[in-house]
Amino acid sequence: MATPMTASTFLDALHAEGVTIAETGNWQTHNRAGHGAWGPVNGVMIHHTAGTSGIVDYCYNGSAALPGPLCHGVIDKQGTVHLVGNGRANHAGGGDPRVLDAVIAESYGDRPPAPHQHEGSAGAVDGNARFYGFECVNLGDGHDPWPDAQLEAIERVAAAICRHHGWSAKSVIGHLEWSDWKSDPRGFDMHDMRARVDKRLGHTAAPAPTKPKPTAQKYEPFPGPAWFTTGRKSPIVAAMHDRLVAVGCNHYQSSKNKDVIGPGDVASYEAWQRKCGYSGSAASWPPGPTTWAKLHVPNS
Template identity: 40%
Template structure:
């Protein structure tokens, strides 16, 4: 069975069941945004699957009326969700069950808050950018529709704030394994997802003291503004792989950047 995401809460697995319909496009794309939808109905996870069995539509996730999460499509794959090819390629779609039907199409607080929390996790673990107005969308961003409904339209500011809070939690609260958990100068000032004075100071020191040496030894062509993304790029160029290149300046990566292998 295809595995769901490694979320810190239970995720019901409908990936293979939806794939069995034959209308899931198993092609990977780089994801750069999250798009929120409403069900236009008060569906259970199974009820939504039953709808998608009858017509070629899908989303990566659904949040039901109780706030529970289900996954239907692998996060890097194409979902038939936003009515726009580029949007389906680049965005991860999250459906939300309605609490009431039209014209209000309300969504329960527990539903949209859990959708925002999941979005924060996806931005932290998959996309690598902090949620903002430029990458957290409602369905109508991509095509002519009222989705995610008038109720959610009024709540967008709260949804974005909740997604940002979740992102900061997932980037900042999880310790880095191994010796990277050891304290190092300025570590307490680091807050993941935002500019760090530690990274910024390191960046300026590297440039000022020995730019050519550091660039050549790490084969580096990225000089960022001291943010998490540019730090993660340095980690990758210095041999960090997978989740180890997380943009978090632990002691091991700090030391390695100061004295890179030549």
């Protein structure tokens, strides 16, 4: 058992392990305090997202049914770890106490005991209190690839946390090893990942080779049509609102709560799509990639 790291200690540990980091919002203080315990911590849990669009924003904010943060970090396919929370996060849910005991003791063989509990079952224990959680961008269909950069980032993140707390790689598990309802991560084997972490822990922490920093994008990339759901709150929505007003497609009743998608966004964006030459159903909500690119929504 261990006391959870502070935000600054967590950041230092990741940097020391050579993790490429992007900090999101007020991640240092963003958590589910007041909704259950955070700590003592016992391990690291790996998940897949089952989607690829707007993931960082979603994991930061969550939803009405499951408020964010939904993990501590999102690991994208390029190997960047987007920090979205520090403290209790809604990622693990209920799981098997035998698995927790095996992780605490680091006493199992290749794999923890098979779980027979899940969120809401009679014998489940609260994993949100005990595990650092990382969502990895992948469809989770068994076909979506896991790039080497992403797998290396998972390895480095897990090793950084284990190194700080003095844990072995047996403190790193997948969500499917915690709950009998879960199948993530799918597409790589957690036993193999633990072997990678174990090998890394046998060496002094070493930063990854320096890579040239990518040029910052001037405009917000298209987040995908499924991202544009009524009620979604994001700085991207506010930036879109301002651009629609600027290009003369203002169908808003007011600018109050302009960072939340509502009927004014629908009407204004449809006006923009008509201004771009679309008509009929082709001009209807949600936004498409071509008109989004032309709108030049500034990067938030």
